[in-house]
Amino acid sequence: MDDLPPAAREAFARTWTDGRPWNFLTRLTALGDRMAGGPGDARAGDLVADAFADAGVERVEFDPFEMAHWTRGETTLELTAPDERSFEAIALPYAPAADVSGPLVDVGYGTPAEIDDHDVEGAIVVASTTTPAGGRFVHRMEKFNYAIDSGAAGFVFVNHDPGQLPPTGALRYDEEAIAPAAGVSKETGAWLTDYAKRGGRAHLTVDAATEPGESRNVVGHLGPETDRELVFCAHYDAHDTAEGALDNGCGIATVVTAARILAEMDLDVGVRVVGVGAEELGLTGAEHLVETLDLDRVAAVVNVDGAGRFRDLVAMTHASEQMGDVASRVADDARHPIRVESEPHPFSDQWPFVRSGVPAVQLHSDSGERGRGWGHTHADTRDKVDDRNIREHGMLAALLVRELATEVADGELPRLDDDELAAEFRRANFETGMKAASIWPTDWE
Known part of the structure; x- marks a missing residue:
């Protein structure tokens, strides 16, 4: 950080006490429903565009795209035997739209092996x-689609955290599923497990x-015009059951915070800054x-x-050793811990790039x-946020983007190899x- 220009140093200093990240998060979460394709999604995109421009991002514009818009009606989950009772559930x-009946079968964590x-x-x-400790976290899409492929008529997703909090989350990528599913609280799940027995x-x-x-994606630019560029992004949509403060209000607020610092830096390559729409769907x-x-x-x-949700930053480097090295250098230089995790996964906005060989x-x-x-869950609300994490992670993200820009200017970042990635x-x-969820790349067969 010793080589930062004075304007960038001042931007870092201001960030420690800057109230704008909290104000932006407040306006975003006050919208309520930010489900992609709905009116709250459009208003959120406008807020992101204004925040980018205020942070110094240049040429901010909207890039619309088509998507499958899902709307929620009423969901009912009723026990018909051995007792008759109903439980709170959300689709x-x-x-x-579906109406199914059948025996309750508790498959524990819902891993493919347990379903089998x-x-x-x-x-x-x-x-x-x-999912069980000691292994990777098995995603909802994997559990649901494998269960349905195995003959299940419906699926009930039980929150493992207490508090009467039925969980939500998409079943497919941008398309309707072939069977119904609902989320229920841990407390309801305890009853269902008992009745299943x-x-x-x-x-x-x-x-x-x-x-x-x-x-819409909200797209802008920072830094010089160069042949090579970085993409710096976060999704701004959220599920309709809550304010989406943690997921991903904190993330887009972190990008806005970092962009304000990056606007004062001498970057070696251009940076495309993107507020991404429709991640959750x-x-x-x-x-x-x-x-x-x-x-x-x-x-x-x-x-x-x-990022921005909790105290310690994690860099998930998706099988790119060089990206891990960059994150570790930033952690060492800034004397702030960044834990590096190299294992890839296909469940966030880096996946389409990783699948195409782009380091992420x-x-x-x-x-x-x-x-x-x-x-x-409906508990994802602004009061859960400590904006000190947003400000600090914004500073670390800015340093990481700057370090990556230098890395790209000094030499080529190796692309990801299909065979090696498939092996990972x-x-x-x-x-x-992933095959059950229809997201395993055909090139990897």
């Missing part, structure tokens, strides 16, 4: 939001619709970016999804707990679940 996005150990044909499967049966109905819709904005950008020009991607880092943060916590995903046991 998971891209669940179709049960007869789920015609059943309403009950699975936890968490006693031969319980349930009736699940979902009122929902999937129709053509539109969202299929990474659709990121897919649109990959389709419209000249990927030969994109040297690397910094995706901020999860996802900036996340660690709560010390396993799973999403308040995320994807297989090593982490992703293949079965």
Whole structure:
């Protein structure tokens, strides 16, 4: 940091006490429903564009794209045997309108191996939001789609955290699923597990619709015009059940905070700054970016999804050793810890780039707990946020982008190799679940 120009040093100093990140987050979360394709999504995009421009991002514009807009109606989950009672439940996005009945079958964590150990044909499967310790976190899409492929008629996703918090989360990427699913609280899940042991049966109905819709990416530029560029992004949409403060209000606020600092730096390559739309419903904005950008020009991607929420920053480097080295250098120079995790995953906006061979880092943060916590529930509200984390992670993100820009200017960042990347995903046991969710690349066969 000793070589920073005076204006950049002043920008860092101001960030320690800057109230603008909190004010931006306040305006964003006050919108309520930011589900992609809806009116709150459009208002959120306007706020992001204004915040980018105020931070010094140049040539800010909207880039619209088509997406599958899902709307939620009423969901009912009723026990029909051995007792008759009803439970609170919410449909998971891209669940179709449906009316199904069947035996309750508890498959524990819902891993493919556990599902294989049960007869789920015609059943309403009950699975936890968490996964066993010691292995990677198995995503909701993997659990749901594998259960349905195995013959289940419906799916119930049980929050592993207490507090009467039914979870949400999309079932497919930008398309309607073929069977219904609903989220229920941990407390409800305890009843369902008990009834499943006693031969319980349930009736699940979902009122929902999937129709053509539109969202937008908010795109701007920082730094010089160069042949190579970096993409620095965060999604701004959120689920309709809460304010989306942690996921991903903190992330987009971190990007705005970092952009204000980067605007005062002498960057070695250009940076495309993007507020990404429709991440929660299929990474659709990121897919649109990959389709419209000249990927030969994109040297690397910094995706901020999860940063700013908790104290310790995590750099998820998606099998790129060089990205890990950059994150470690920033941590050493700034004397702030950044934990590097190299294992890749396909569940955030870096995935379309990684799949195309572009090195990427996802900036996340660690709560010390396993799973999403308040995320994807109606408890994801502004009061959970400590904006000191946003400001600090914004500063670290700015340093990381600057270091990456220098790395690109000094030499080529190696592209990701398809065979090596596929091997990494297989090593982490992703293949079965990703194939069930129809997101395993055909090039990897």
